[in-house]
Amino acid sequence: MKNDLRARREQEDESQADLAAAVDVTRQSINAIERGRYDPSLELAFKLARHYDCAIEDIFEPTLGD
């Protein structure tokens, strides 16, 4: 699954630690999501979408084979 989390975070001038604290996960998890190495749960995806005031599909985009 592709995502534009890093771009959104940088646009908001947030660090990975800031975002991690806002959605109550570790900084390593945010890093893994940004690198596409971990697909978040639906619950975390909703938290991220709520944090950036957008829909989940605005952040995440399924790639072929997902």
Place this chain on the structure above:
Amino acid sequence: MTETSHPVQHRIARRRRHKRLMFGCLIVGIAGLTIGTYVDQYLLGVLIYWSGFFGMLGVWQFSPVTLYDERDTAIERKASDYTLGVFAFILVLGAPGGITLEASGVLALPEAFDGAMWTLVAVFTVFGVIYTVLRFRA
């Protein structure tokens, strides 16, 4: 430094502190057991070990800070999956292979082999029971 940095840094430092406390409890417990065994104070050693273990569980379960998140859980789940896969492979090939080799007189396997195979049977029996219960509840 951003406005959010202070609470974030505080939260990270708190998480680190709680994790250190958690592992500290376990290390004290293991050290207590090791030293207790070494100086023939077995009961004291075991009591310190249990205290350390339950201390670790207490910090883990009741910490107000999120020590582990869903990615940690996903990694643990994957690691458990691979571990069970390795043991399943050993059991499926090892048990009949060992019985056949022993019955045909090719090899005399030590008693530890039987013990290991029965232990694996027990592990997969427990896994099967838990899996069945979870499947019915899902």
